[in-house]
Amino acid sequence: MKKWSLLLAMMLAFVLVLAACSGDGGANDDEGTDEGDTSEDTSEDTDSEDTDSEDTDSSEGEAAAGDNVLVYARGGDSESLDPSSTTDGESSRVTKQIYESLLEFEDESFDLKAGLANDWSVNDDGTVYTFQLEEGVTFHDGTDFNADAVKTNFERWSDPEHEYAFTEDNYVYSMYGTMFGGFKGDEGHVIEEINVKGDYEIEFVLNRPLGYFLQNMAMSYFAITSPAALEEHGASINENPVGTGPFKFESWSRDDSIVLNAFEDYRVDGQPKLDQVIFQVIPDNSARLTALRSGDIDVMDGLNPDDAQIIEEEEGFDLYVRKANNFGYLGLNTEKEPLDNKQVRQAINHAVDRQAIADALYAGYAQPAKNPLPPNYLGYNDEVEGYEYDPEKAKELLEEAGYGDGVEIELWTMPVARPYMPDPETVAEIIQNNLSDVGITAEIVREEWAPYLEKTAAGEQEMFMLGWSGTNGDPDYFLSALLHGDNAGSSNRTFYQNDEVDQLLDEAKVSVDQDERADLYMQAQELISEDSPMVTLVHSEPVLAASSDVVNYVPHPSTSESLAEVELDR
Amino acid sequence: MFAYTMRRLLMLIPVLIGMTLLTFSIVHLIPGNPAQVILGEQASEQEILNLQETMGLNEPYVVQYFLYVGDLLQGDLGTSLRSKAEISNEIVPYIIATFELTFFAMLFAIFVGVNAGIISAWKQNTWFDFLAMLFALVGVSMPIFWLALMEQLVFAQELGWLPAYGRQNSRDPIATITGFYVLDSLIHLDFPRAFTVLKHLVLPSIALGTIPMAIIARMTRSSMLEVMRSDYIRTVRAKGSGQFLVIYKHALKNATIPVLTVIGLQTGVLLGGAILTETIFSWPGIGRYIFDAINYRDYPVIQSGILVIAFIFVIINLVVDLLYAFIDPRIKY
Numbered sequence: 001m002k003k004w005s006l007l008l009a010m011m012l013a014f015v016l017v018l019a020a021c022s023g024d025g026g027a028n029d030d031e032g033t034d035e036g037d038t039s040e041d042t043s044e045d046t047d048s049e050d051t052d053s054e055d056t057d058s059s060e061g062e063a064a065a066g067d068n069v070l071v072y073a074r075g076g077d078s079e080s081l082d083p084s085s086t087t088d089g090e091s092s093r094v095t096k097q098i099y100e101s102l103l104e105f106e107d108e109s110f111d112l113k114a115g116l117a118n119d120w121s122v123n124d125d126g127t128v129y130t131f132q133l134e135e136g137v138t139f140h141d142g143t144d145f146n147a148d149a150v151k152t153n154f155e156r157w158s159d160p161e162h163e164y165a166f167t168e169d170n171y172v173y174s175m176y177g178t179m180f181g182g183f184k185g186d187e188g189h190v191i192e193e194i195n196v197k198g199d200y201e202i203e204f205v206l207n208r209p210l211g212y213f214l215q216n217m218a219m220s221y222f223a224i225t226s227p228a229a230l231e232e233h234g235a236s237i238n239e240n241p242v243g244t245g246p247f248k249f250e251s252w253s254r255d256d257s258i259v260l261n262a263f264e265d266y267r268v269d270g271q272p273k274l275d276q277v278i279f280q281v282i283p284d285n286s287a288r289l290t291a292l293r294s295g296d297i298d299v300m301d302g303l304n305p306d307d308a309q310i311i312e313e314e315e316g317f318d319l320y321v322r323k324a325n326n327f328g329y330l331g332l333n334t335e336k337e338p339l340d341n342k343q344v345r346q347a348i349n350h351a352v353d354r355q356a357i358a359d360a361l362y363a364g365y366a367q368p369a370k371n372p373l374p375p376n377y378l379g380y381n382d383e384v385e386g387y388e389y390d391p392e393k394a395k396e397l398l399e400e401a402g403y404g405d406g407v408e409i410e411l412w413t414m415p416v417a418r419p420y421m422p423d424p425e426t427v428a429e430i431i432q433n434n435l436s437d438v439g440i441t442a443e444i445v446r447e448e449w450a451p452y453l454e455k456t457a458a459g460e461q462e463m464f465m466l467g468w469s470g471t472n473g474d475p476d477y478f479l480s481a482l483l484h485g486d487n488a489g490s491s492n493r494t495f496y497q498n499d500e501v502d503q504l505l506d507e508a509k510v511s512v513d514q515d516e517r518a519d520l521y522m523q524a525q526e527l528i529s530e531d532s533p534m535v536t537l538v539h540s541e542p543v544l545a546a547s548s549d550v551v552n553y554v555p556h557p558s559t560s561e562s563l564a565e566v567e568l569d570r
Numbered sequence: 571m572f573a574y575t576m577r578r579l580l581m582l583i584p585v586l587i588g589m590t591l592l593t594f595s596i597v598h599l600i601p602g603n604p605a606q607v608i609l610g611e612q613a614s615e616q617e618i619l620n621l622q623e624t625m626g627l628n629e630p631y632v633v634q635y636f637l638y639v640g641d642l643l644q645g646d647l648g649t650s651l652r653s654k655a656e657i658s659n660e661i662v663p664y665i666i667a668t669f670e671l672t673f674f675a676m677l678f679a680i681f682v683g684v685n686a687g688i689i690s691a692w693k694q695n696t697w698f699d700f701l702a703m704l705f706a707l708v709g710v711s712m713p714i715f716w717l718a719l720m721e722q723l724v725f726a727q728e729l730g731w732l733p734a735y736g737r738q739n740s741r742d743p744i745a746t747i748t749g750f751y752v753l754d755s756l757i758h759l760d761f762p763r764a765f766t767v768l769k770h771l772v773l774p775s776i777a778l779g780t781i782p783m784a785i786i787a788r789m790t791r792s793s794m795l796e797v798m799r800s801d802y803i804r805t806v807r808a809k810g811s812g813q814f815l816v817i818y819k820h821a822l823k824n825a826t827i828p829v830l831t832v833i834g835l836q837t838g839v840l841l842g843g844a845i846l847t848e849t850i851f852s853w854p855g856i857g858r859y860i861f862d863a864i865n866y867r868d869y870p871v872i873q874s875g876i877l878v879i880a881f882i883f884v885i886i887n888l889v890v891d892l893l894y895a896f897i898d899p900r901i902k903y
Binding site: 069073076079085087166167169177178235238251253280282284287290294297450457 | 601735849858862
């Protein structure tokens with residue numbers, strides 16, 4: 001009997017050891033919740049279980065690793081550290097620190113400022129752009145930055161045959177193709193030639209004007225890699241990034257963390273202010289919040305809007321709001337009955353309560369949208385009246401259109417959450433209710449994400465939910481992609497076609513006079529609003545949280561901001 | 571023994587061919603165009619067509635399969651569509667992370683399971699036996715994700731005793747040598763870090779190890795009961811040996827064989843079944859790797875990831891079989 005107790009005691013001891021491993025004030029966090037979709041976007045999880053407010057001691061590592069290390073936690077890992085070969089926001093968030101492009105965006109907007117080029121000019125017909133480059137800039141590998149490096153990079157992206165294109169290793173520079181009209185040899189490719197005019201002067205010759213050429217130059221996707229590094233690392237450049245940015249790459253442990261160290265020879269004196277930045281992957285939103293509150297991390301992306309209030313009320317933390325750079329919409333397939341009738345589309349626009357959606361699902365961090373373009377964009381037309389929530393008006397319009405007795409329409413709902421649509425299923429239900437109030441019976445259709453995208457591009461749907469996010473801060477990227485007749489069947493999934501709109505968009509695309517462009521886009525928005533091929537729902541404003549120790553952190557609408565000026569005040 | 575080993579090794583070949591065929595077919599039955607998924611909703615038609623072309627998706631399935639097997643034979647697991655990295659390199663840290671987790675999960679499962687089984691057998695039909703077997707029953711039927719969430723809720727969030735995500739402290743990363751963080755920190759003689767790493771292992775190990783623990787406990791119990799009734803145990807007892815000695819020295823060895831089978835099988839199951847645990851605990855293991863790949867329709871990664879897990883599973887079974895023959899010379903093949 002005694003020995004049995006001995007064994008039992010051993011087992012108990014083991015269990016106790018396990019529990020005691022807990023020790024004092026460990027690094028702790030979370031209660032995670034469900035699946036944790038780790039795909040490219042940030043605010044994916046829609047679970048909003050609040051975490052309790054008891055604050056646990058910060059982890060033992062804090063003392064160990066010096067005070068000047070910023071830990072930035074996010075929902076998913078980077079795809080690639082070669083900026084141009086990916087379209088993923090989590091990737092550019094990191095490459096933004098390592099690399100620089102010829103131009104840069106202002107801290108909180110898409111206005112342009114100098115980057116690796118300190119001056120630039122364009123000829124009168126908008127076909128020749130000349131950039132003066134910063135002198136005395138070195139890459140992290142010690143080689144010099146100059147015009148040849150710029151040329152090498154652009155040729156690498158545009159020419160699939162280029163020695164550094166790495167086509168056989170699955171490198172695709174799709175952002176380049178989108179922004180510059182295709183690749184070398186393609187009919188639409190806009191860059192005719194690139195001429196090195198001197199060590200620090202480079203000229204881009206276009207075969208036709210492109211109104212947003214300069215905006216493109218500031219995109220983090222077109223940042224300049226050291227040619228010596230391309231030579232050295234070849235196709236593994238995506239794991240060995242070498243740029244001119246404020247931080248240099250140290251290590252990458254996949255699905256875990258990316259470590260960057262300060263680059264001592266950075267071209268701007270006194271920057272960066274941090275010694276080290278660590279990008280930590282924590283897939284679950286609430287787990288990330290717990291980690292922030294326990295001091296394990298300093299900044300967290302992808303805060304659940306419902307948790308924003310906790311952060312605002314809690315001592316020691318700051319809430320940050322990214323400016324809207326997207327919109328979610330209910331697309332109306334203009335080729336399918338009864339949506340081919342303009343009055344029906346207008347009726348649906350009046351029937352949907354945008355404000356209710358913004359309040360219910362974004363905790364107020366969204367504004368109802370009246371144009372298919374975020375406010376603050378060039379040419380945003382605030383004069384457009386938009387459609388008030390007015391069920392009576394909607395009924396009248398339906399009556400006039402001959403659908404007074406009611407009508408049945410399919411409503412396709414997205415299977416994945418996106419920043420512009422954090423909970424598609426609930427949005428679909430709200431819309432379904434709104435529509436039933438005016439006599440429209442919406443039948444909700446669910447599809448897997450991949451077939452969803454394919455089928456909506458092919459036009460199988462009637463009403464459908466989707467959204468769009470900006471990349472270069474130019475209205476063309478929204479209006480042409482979504483509403484130009486030429487894009488019907490790919491990104492234009494409403495199959496909207498209005499020759500007048502197409503012409504306005506075409507003119508705006510090739511103009512380099514920004515005032516003229518703004519005017520053209522404003523006219524286009526008026527026509528689009530009248531035709532109402534979609535119900536623009538809301539512009540969402542993603543929220544982030546950070547410890548109050550973090551100073552000078554400014555979130556950029558593109559989701560990629562430089563951390564060069566960020567400081568820690570501990 | 572040698573002939574048996576050779577025979578077992580040869581038998582691997584058809585198994586492996588079957589595995590490649592199976593993974594390849596399953597992956598290609600997933601609906602949706604991977605090029606579309608990779609490029610997202612903002613991609614133009616031309617971009618999708620271009621990517622399909624470079625990915626070789628326009629080839630017939632049979633051609634794609636033979637290309638795939640041809641590469642495999644040269645040790646090339648393919649290139650990830652998403653990260654553009656060689657899978658054979660990329661996959662290694664994930665496997666190591668999973669191995670580390672599985673090792674500790676099995677350590678927990680074996681230690682607790684075997685001891686609970688022994689005591690249950692020893693004290694058959696007592697309250698301990700009933701309680702232990704009730705726990706084992708609950709353990710077997712417990713959904714892992716539920717257990718994991720409860721652990722996080724209680725030990726990480728409410729009590730704040732244990733970390734609930736990742737393998738180490740984010741602020742204080744370990745310089746990796748082997749990739750096994752416990753080992754690495756011990757090599758550095760860095761005991762505080764080793765302790766931190768162990769703390770990170772506790773919750774996921776328990777979540778992952780609970781089902782095998784329960785299975786092992788039940789297996790050990792029934793196996794022990796059988797052995798304890800045998801004649802030689804009666805002889806040992808008659809000689810006046812103490813109970814502890816009887817059980818741990820004489821009975822356990824012979825009761826080990828079926829338990830070993832279970833341990834082998836369960837280790838394989840854990841390696842493949844870690845997806846949930848790894849996702850919930852942000853553990854950068856092979857389960858997460860494949861889970862992410864499925865989201866992206868990263869065909870090569872899904873195929874190779876599953877293949878690698880299946881391969882490890884097969885190898886573990888092989889080792890277990892060979893161990894039988896080694897432990898018990900009576901077993902003849």
